[in-house]
Amino acid sequence: MKNLLSFILVFCCSIIVLAQKTISGNITDSNGKALPSASVTIEEPGKNAILAYAISNSKGEYKIIFTSSESDVILKVKAFNQKTQSKTIKNADQTQNFSLAGETTEIEEVKIKTKLITKKGDTISYDIKAFENKSDRSLADVLKKMPGIEVNKDGTVLYQGEPINKFYVNGKDLMEGGYGTINNSLPKDAVAKVEVLENHQPVKILQDKVPSENAALNIKLKKSVTMTGRGEVGAGFSPFLWNVKLTPMFFGQKNQWVVNYKANNNGESVENEGNMLSFGSRWEGRRSQASQKSWTNVETAGTPNIGEKRYLLNNVHFFSANLLTSPFKNKEWELKANASYTNNSIKREDYQVSVYDVGSRTVPLGGTFTSSTSNNFYDNAAKGELIFTKNAKKGFFKNTTTWNSFWNTDRAKVDNYLPPAVGETNAIHKMAMEDLNSPSGIFQNSLSTIVPWKEKLFNVMSYVKYQKDRQTMSINPGSYLIDFGFGNYSKINQYATSKTLEVDHSVSVGFSYKKWTFTPEVGLNMNFNNLNSAINGEVGGTNHFLGSDMLNDVDWNEIQPYTQLGVNFKSQNFNLNMTLPVNFYGITYRDNIRNKYLDQSKTVFEPTLFANYEFASFFKLWAFANQKYDFGNFGFLYGGKMLTSPTSLRVRSADNIEMPEYLTRSIGSRLEYRNPLNNLFFNVRYNYSTNKRNIIESYKTNGFTNELVLETMDNTSKSQTESAEIGKYFPKYKMNLSVSATNTDSNSFSFFNDLRETDSNRQNLGIKFNNAYFSWLSVDYNVGFNWSKSSNTTDNIDVKTSGWNHNLSTYIYPSENHTFGFFWDDLTTKVKGTNFRNSFFDVSYQYTWVKKKIDFELKWLNIANRKVYETVSVDVAQSLISTNQMYIRPSQFMFTVKFNFK
The missing domain is CATH 2.40.170 (Maltoporin; Chain A)
Structure with a gap:
């Protein structure tokens, strides 16, 4: 059975690879000057659907790879202040160059419609406003609704079924893998968009040299300097119940910090926010979740497979503080200090x-x-x-x-x-x-x-x-x-x-x-x-x-x-x-x-x-x-x-x-x-x-x-x-x-x-x-x-x-x-x-x-x-x-x- 499934998988993948075609070329204006950022799309005749697309680089070069069963396809090129061109071409590997004519259009009214998801290179950006509900308050509430992204019960964020290797805020890794606190307490109103960085190599000197199989998440805030955070204070019965959550945050260009105090007896294990959920790259050294060596244990009652708030009889106090700062004029150096107590x-x-x-x-x-x-x-x-x-x-x-x-x-x-x-x-x-x-x-x-x-x-x-x-x-x-x-x-x-x-x-x-x-x-x-x-x-x-x-x-x-x-x-x-x-x-x-x-x-x-x-x-x-x-x-x-x-x-x-x-x-x-x-x-x-x-x-x-x-x-x-x-x-x-x-x-x-x-x-x-x-x-x-x-x-x-x-x-x-x-x-x-x-x-x-x-x-x-x-x-x-x-x-x-x- 396993050999048959392996053969089917390899056979299907081989068909896909063999059937794909590549079209490349150059895009210039009427004066022969290279046109960067021009969009190139492939469509099938009679169908209003894009099979593949590409963006021209600074030299006006493009390369587009696609798969289609049609004998002909439509190749279309668009650029700002240029007249759109399209060609019906054979479904085959080839080179197609374009020279676009200038076109100026007077616009009486401009309506800006934000795209929900955009892709540029290895970066996929999600507009957070498009996925939030009125009941959502934190970043974690919205992440769960984004296609391609999942959030496990333990707080681990997955992209395409695989854990992310980094969690950035405005490009900085304050939490060093323990990102549960920010994910649960960052107000969604402070976030402009969520970026997925595919094939992310976190060590900059190795980028373009040593590939990575994992993606990272970058949270782009609306302001480059942001003071924010979430807080909750609650009480209830029976018996007497209480809940306190205080998580102020600051994200600046030089400094970032998060202070977190959470305590309750209403069944929420807030101490798990301090767990390490991602581990970066092996080139960064070794980090792991510290644990005790267990030689003996008392007999333990079972736990049900339901949300912990329904069964956890707890009384917890959890405090943590995370600081990132650039101590020198050279901003390439960063000092991070983290502390927690449970x-x-x-x-x-x-x-x-x-x-x-x-x-x-x-x-x-x-x-x-x-x-x-x-x-x-x-x-x-x-x-x-x-x-x-x-x-x-x-x-x-x-x-x-x-x-x-x-x-x-x-x-x-x-x-x-x-x-x-x-x-x-x-x-x-x-x-x-x-x-x-x-x-x-x-x-x-x-x-x-x-x-x-x-x-x-x-x-x-x-x-x-x-x-x-x-x-x-x-x-x-x-x-x-x-x-x-x-x-x-x-x-x-x-x-x-x-x-x-x-x-x-x-x-x-x-x-x-x-x-x-x-x-x-x-x-x-x-x-x-x-x-x-x-x-x-x-x-x-x-x-x-x-x-x-x-x-x-x-x-x-x-x-x-x-x-x-x-x-x-x-x-x-x-x-x-x-x-x-x-x-x-x-x-x-x-x-x-x-x-x-x-x-x-x-x-x-x-x-x-x-x-x-x-x-x-x-x-x-x-x-x-x-x-x-x-x-x-x-x-x-x-x-x-x-x-x-x-x-x-x-x-x-x-x-x-x-x-x-x-x-x-x-x-x-x-x-x-x-x-x-x-x-x-x-x-x-x-x-x-x-x-x-x-x-x-x-x-x-x-x-x-x-x-x-x-x-x-x-x-x-x-x-x-x-x-x-x-x-x-x-x-x-x-x-x-x-x-x-x-x-x-x-x-x-x-x-x-x-x-x-x-x-x-x-x-x-x-x-x-x-x-x-x-x-x-x-x-x-x-x-x-x-x-x-x-x-x-x-x-x-x-x-x-x-x-x-x-x-x-x-x-x-x-x-x-x-x-x-x-x-x-x-x-x-x-x-x-x-x-x-x-x-x-x-x-x-x-x-x-x-x-x-x-x-x-x-x-x-x-x-x-x-x-x-x-x-x-x-x-x-x-x-x-x-x-x-x-x-x-x-x-x-x-x-x-x-x-x-x-």
Whole structure:
């Protein structure tokens, strides 16, 4: 099947490329002077539709590529103060020159009509006024309505289905990837237009040398110097609810800053605005979202697949400040300082019923297990960052220093019930309190500089990271872990401390020959890690040693010298990027308690490739391929037992275990079409990957608990995905419509008491629609359908599931000052005749003080006062069906005052 689909995709793309034609030439006026900025279009006879277009350059030269099945086409040229010319020509490659006659026209009345979407070179511009509704207030509200652009639930902005690599405001990157704050709090009235910068290479000295596969977003404000921002203050019940959002912003030519304080207990995780959503270019050095190393966790209640405002029981305070300034007269140098602090507490609760079929290899006699979990999470996080940058055509320098600290405390209360097995009379009822303290500290410094010397570019990169994590988990009573042999203790404590030092240095030189750029590079990666862990039993406040099999003292060290060659080709319509690395992996694993030593020394070839080709003005064809080895990482192996959760005891080692060796190969293709002339965007994708492994994780399940060990066993999983998305804006009806579809086929292997193979097939269909045709009404509607089939080929078990969800937002504007809103969320899951439907309804009223741009909003959420969210899931590998009731926020009222700072 996958080979047939690959052949069809390549065949169709080949037909498109072979069928395209190219026309080029020169455009001059009657005096023979070159005419720049003249528009050239191709049309088919008898049809009022433009197939392709081009704009002449400063020399009057043009080149237009198109595809048509007609034998003749119409070539038309227009220029200001020149008489339009058109020719009917053969549909073939050729050269056509034009000499336009001057024409002066007296204009009695001029009507200016702004184009909704325009394209110039690699820049596509959206007129924000064309896509906004009366209910929209922030930039994020409007972005969701623009064809070709999506906004994920986590705030990530996608263009043609791919994440953007930069988010600029007036050409400056203040937020360095953490753009959620600006996106959510920048008033849409301050924005003139949104620009998509296709194939964006953020390092200026590499532009026209090293192509990029990603696009960037540039927000152009109406004023070059802008003081703006959004604020909200609200209160409500029940219980007592509050919400504060204060985000003033300043965007100038030399300085930019954003100060952000947000706090609430009404179910909005504002702290996520500090997450990094884009990472720029590898030439800028290394930056990533800092996270703790997790060795153990308390049992955690589930979260429903609905908007977090419906279930998140929180109390959060989040403060952040971002500053960009040019400290020197040379404005090419920029200093950025970012800081943030989060204090957050979250409550969560659920009730789960797990049913194993009779004959299940995990629980052969079958059975029904019930479990309830209640959590309290207390999180504190602080971050500080200094970035010093010079990004110029004649050189590049960037140094980023980041500090992160976490102080987290997690608590859980669990209640499990296991009815008596067949032939027995005693049920098992277990309750426990669980506590986890996990402080962490992280320091990172990244340096990258590119220096030109004659025709060459020298790049030096250096990265240093140090991280320390400590975790202490306590389970009370210890008899809760009787299945692991801990029943004689009143409390069980799991301790874990890890340290990581990572150092990465590289040097490269780039030189160009015509349209080619070659970049040889050498580097050295070093990674040194240590883990210490212990499980203690406690009786009467005294800790007891449980044996050396409960201890770990493990070192995992990596030394990886490498050399690679980067090859880049860039022409007007074709870009090629290849990275050809030869990597030497030297990895050692040492268990200091058991005197066990393993190592891996291997030299491998790990190439990556991407290429794109633009044709017929509006089409772009992409191709991707890569090969990557994985020889494990810190935490993959350890010989002592660890409670990774109170119900999971793991040993990631065995007497005959080998060092892991995973090989992943991926190929993919994408065809894009973006036509600003008729506001149409679409993309079609195909991806195929394999993952060959020599180790499998083996689980032994016993009711509520499971144990894990590693087994040496070759297994290969495969995945294939086909997807398509089309979006169009209809200006006559002020309507944006998009449709997306995805099909995924995959297989996987698992070991629950024995080996099982699982095949799965999943389809998704999504439709998005928004309309503001009537001045008194606007509608936003999203609906998604999903179908899946999971097959346990080992036991010959098939299970089908399905579901759908829709989100409706409707606003009615009886007058300029008044807005009524109605909101309906509906989600359904279905497995083996078990069907759960979850419906939610909200209403709102908003009065707008137009002169002051202040909104007064009253909102009633969850009118039906639904208190639980119900869902059903299946695990064919274990012949298990689980139903889950997750407790959510009850009906509540909120009164909020919203305003702009200026």
